[in-house]
Amino acid sequence: MKLKVLYFARLRERLGVAEETVELPDGMGMVAMLLDVLRARGGVWAEELAAGKNFRAAVNQDMAGMEAPIEDGDEVAIFPPVTGG
Amino acid sequence: MKLKVLYFARLRERLGVAEETVELPDGMGMVAMLLDVLRARGGVWAEELAAGKNFRAAVNQDMAGMEAPIEDGDEVAIFPPVTGG
Amino acid sequence: MKILVDDKDFDAGAEITALRAGNPQVGAVASFVGLVRDSNAGSNVDSMTLEHYPAMTQRALGAIVAKAGQRWALLDVTVIHRVGELHPGDQIVLVAVASSHRADAFAACEFIMDYLKTQAPFWKKEQTPEGPRWVEQRATDEQAAARWTE
Amino acid sequence: MKILVDDKDFDAGAEITALRAGNPQVGAVASFVGLVRDSNAGSNVDSMTLEHYPAMTQRALGAIVAKAGQRWALLDVTVIHRVGELHPGDQIVLVAVASSHRADAFAACEFIMDYLKTQAPFWKKEQTPEGPRWVEQRATDEQAAARWTE
Numbered sequence: 342m343k344l345k346v347l348y349f350a351r352l353r354e355r356l357g358v359a360e361e362t363v364e365l366p367d368g369m370g371m372v373a374m375l376l377d378v379l380r381a382r383g384g385v386w387a388e389e390l391a392a393g394k395n396f397r398a399a400v401n402q403d404m405a406g407m408e409a410p411i412e413d414g415d416e417v418a419i420f421p422p423v424t425g426g
Numbered sequence: 427m428k429l430k431v432l433y434f435a436r437l438r439e440r441l442g443v444a445e446e447t448v449e450l451p452d453g454m455g456m457v458a459m460l461l462d463v464l465r466a467r468g469g470v471w472a473e474e475l476a477a478g479k480n481f482r483a484a485v486n487q488d489m490a491g492m493e494a495p496i497e498d499g500d501e502v503a504i505f506p507p508v509t510g511g
Numbered sequence: 512m513k514i515l516v517d518d519k520d521f522d523a524g525a526e527i528t529a530l531r532a533g534n535p536q537v538g539a540v541a542s543f544v545g546l547v548r549d550s551n552a553g554s555n556v557d558s559m560t561l562e563h564y565p566a567m568t569q570r571a572l573g574a575i576v577a578k579a580g581q582r583w584a585l586l587d588v589t590v591i592h593r594v595g596e597l598h599p600g601d602q603i604v605l606v607a608v609a610s611s612h613r614a615d616a617f618a619a620c621e622f623i624m625d626y627l628k629t630q631a632p633f634w635k636k637e638q639t640p641e642g643p644r645w646v647e648q649r650a651t652d653e654q655a656a657a658r659w660t661e
Numbered sequence: 662m663k664i665l666v667d668d669k670d671f672d673a674g675a676e677i678t679a680l681r682a683g684n685p686q687v688g689a690v691a692s693f694v695g696l697v698r699d700s701n702a703g704s705n706v707d708s709m710t711l712e713h714y715p716a717m718t719q720r721a722l723g724a725i726v727a728k729a730g731q732r733w734a735l736l737d738v739t740v741i742h743r744v745g746e747l748h749p750g751d752q753i754v755l756v757a758v759a760s761s762h763r764a765d766a767f768a769a770c771e772f773i774m775d776y777l778k779t780q781a782p783f784w785k786k787e788q789t790p791e792g793p794r795w796v797e798q799r800a801t802d803e804q805a806a807a808r809w810t811e
Contacts, residue, residue: 347714349784351795395798399717402717403717403720403721403724420784421798424798425711425713425754425784426742426783432564434564434632435634435636436634484567484632505564508628509634509648510563510627510634510635511545511624522674524674525674527673527694531696535697536698536699538698541691542693542694543767544677546687546689547685548686549686613695613771613774616693617767
């Protein structure tokens with residue numbers, strides 16, 4: 342399945358990408374699994390998305406936990422804790 | 427001693443007076459004693475200032491309890507619970 | 512600090528802007544505007560007259576604001592309360608509080624309103640189709656003020 | 662309900678007036694304005710850039726306001742949040758809540774701000790004399806939002 346993956350703020354800068362398409366094997370269905378795939382890229386990806394790091398995710402523009410389901414065509418965003426207001 | 431006594435809002439209307447000078451025997455020194463003197467007038471005074479009634483007092487423009495001291499020349503106000511804002 | 516009791520209307524936006532003007536330490540302005548509603552306690556309200564105790568009002572409001580200033584880190588406060596005859600939709604009161612941080616601004620603004628409701632010498636008389644009536648203090652107003660001392 | 666994300670400034674007073682206009686049931690308008698301070702976490706702040714996640718922002722703010730509307734009796738709500746480059750003294754955010762009673766207006770206004778701080782996809786990058794830096798979320802912001810679920 343194909344996901345549109347977005348990065349914001351500090352993570353966008355560190356990872357050096359704002360938006361990409363990520364292809365996952367069919368059957369993978371949780372945000373946590375997308376993160377495993379991204380971490381497997383090594384380098385800054387492994388570092389910034391390490392389990393102890395403080396980041397958040399949204400699936401189709403809704404805040405989502407690591408266990409949230411993902412499907413083909415979903416938009417997944419990964420970003421630091423928000424600091425608006 | 428002489429006190430300037432003010433009445434406000436519903437109490438001013440019921441008692442039919444906005445301001446008066448009340449003379450108390452020297453040595454009387456608490457708001458409660460002024461109220462006893464006023465109640466002794468009977469009629470609407472006894473009724474409106476009865477112990478169970480809901481009214482407030484201020485001495486020299488500060489909210490005051492029934493035990494607050496009063497002295498010659500003080501301004502004492504008696505009024506219903508406030509309802510501004 | 513600005514405390515004003517007046518029969519004239521006020522411009523809430525201008526007051527809020529003035530409160531923060533020229534102080535770049537202000538990160539938060541919490542404000543409250545109280546308005547005359549067209550009904551209260553089951554009756555229509557045609558108009559309302561606000562009576563106060565002039566010699567005491569400014570002093571009572573100042574004491575409430577000072578108490579808030581001891582409790583929270585405030586940069587400036589404006590309180591405006593109207594008196595005289597008002598109609599539904601009219602503004603009655605403005606409390607605006609400037610602080611560096613929002614928690615202080617919110618808490619102080621609500622504290623000042625709660626104390627104003629129980630400590631400042633204002634009284635409302637409503638004109639209704641059934642005749643005039645003095646507004647009674649609500650038990651919830653006493654409770655709202657009491658929770659700050661818990 | 663009005664929810665706006667914009668790089669332009671807003672007129673807080675006009676928004677507050679518009680919120681209550683024509684509804685004589687409104688007895689209380691609580692509002693909050695957040696502003697850029699000239700210092701933060703020990704550094705001077707020369708300017709700030711607010712980034713957001715455009716497809717999500719409006720939706721996230723709408724969900725927060727809807728949640729407030731389920732919890733309190735609200736008559737209308739306005740939320741305006743700016744994005745782009747801002748300078749000390751500039752307005753960042755406005756939350757204004759109209760209700761019949763002040764307790765609902767205050768609680769909902771603070772609730773919306775607390776949730777906005779932890780749920781709405783905005784990020785601040787400050788320009789300081791020591792260089793640019795992304796603002797970190799404060800633990801107190803998570804705590805402020807969490808207390809509404811207690």
